[in-house]
Every structure is written in C-alpha cells, then in structure tokens.
Amino acid sequence: xxxxxxxxxxxxxxxxxxxxxxxxxxxxxxxxxxxxxxxxxxxxxxxxxxxxxxxxxxxxxxxxxxxxxxxxxxxxxxxxxxxxxxxxxxxxxxxxxxxxxxxxxxxxxxxxxxxxxxxxxxxxxx
Numbered sequence: 001x002x003x004x005x006x007x008x009x010x011x012x013x014x015x016x017x018x019x020x021x022x023x024x025x026x027x028x029x030x031x032x033x034x035x036x037x038x039x040x041x042x043x044x045x046x047x048x049x050x051x052x053x054x055x056x057x058x059x060x061x062x063x064x065x066x067x068x069x070x071x072x073x074x075x076x077x078x079x080x081x082x083x084x085x086x087x088x089x090x091x092x093x094x095x096x097x098x099x100x101x102x103x104x105x106x107x108x109x110x111x112x113x114x115x116x117x118x119x120x121x122x123x124x125x126x
Contacts, residue, residue: 029100029110030103031102031103031104032072032100032101032102032103032109032110033100033101033102033103034100034110036100036101037098037099037100037112037124038098038099038101038109039096039097039098040058040060040061040069040096040097040098040099041060041061041094041095041096042058042059042060042061042069042094042095042096042097043058043059043066043092043093043094043095044056044057044058044089044090044091044092044093044095045057045058045059045068045091046091047088047089047090047091049076049086050076051075051076052075053072053073053074053075054073054074054075054076054079054084055070055071055072055073056070056071056073056089056097056111057069057070057071058071058095058097060097060107067107068107069099069107069108069109070107070108071097071099071108071109071110071111072108072109072110072111073110073111074111082122082123083122084122088116088122089114089116093116093117094117095114095115095116095117096114096115096125097111097113097114097115098111098112098113098114098123098124098125099111099112100112111123112124112125113125113126
C-alpha cells in the first residue's frame with residue numbers, strides 16, 4: 001500500500017507542471033514585421049471569432065488576381081474593447097485592411113486596422 005501511495009505521489013509531482021506548458025508555448029509576435037504596415041484592398045472570405053486569437057481570411061487584390069491571406073488578430077475580449085463584434089465582418093464584405101506582414105514574405109500578417117464596408121474604422125489605420 002505504501003509503495004502504491006509513493007508511486008502516486010511521484011506521478012502527481014511530475015505531472016503538476018504540465019498545465020503551465022500550454023501558456024509557455026504561446027508564440028510571440030516576432031514572426032510579424034511590427035515596424036512595417038501594408039494596406040490591402042480585400043474581400044472577406046471568413047472571420048473566425050475564437051480564442052485565443054480571432055482570424056480574418058481574405059482575398060486581397062493583386063496584379064495577378066486575388067491572393068488568399070490569413071490575418072491574425074488579438075483575442076475577442078481585447079477586440080470587443082476596441083469596438084469589434086462577432087458580426088463586424090461577413091463573407092463577401094469589401095474592406096481595406098492594415099496589417100504587419102509576416103517576416104517570411106508569406107501571405108499573412110498581424111491585424112493593425114480596418115475600414116469596414118460602411119466606411120467606419122477600427123484599430124490603427126494611419
């Protein structure tokens with residue numbers, strides 16, 4: 001009986017730090033060039049209002065036709081404080097989007113600001 005209790009205690013001690021691991025694995029914004037802002041004329045494909053980060057999937061206008069981009073945002077809680085709603089964007093909406101592009105050059109970035117179809121703006125559009 002004592003051996004089993006000792007094994008359980010050791011297992012519990014080894015597993016105790018595991019709940020902390022997901023928070024340690026959370027990425028930073030280092031993959032984005034936060035010193036550079038680009039503007040995209042875009043059509044919303046999908047707006048995902050989810051934790052830990054909301055996302056906007058767009059087709060951005062380019063010389064070669066539309067290009068699919070994925071834009072990472074902050075959490076819905078933070079976005080709500082900035083005036084966002086889960087219904088702020090709908091598929092097909094024509095928007096202007098300001099982003100910090102991925103350093104890799106891939107079609108993605110971090111949200112900075114948006115001009116919505118009604119002409120109102122959210123975020124940093126300067």
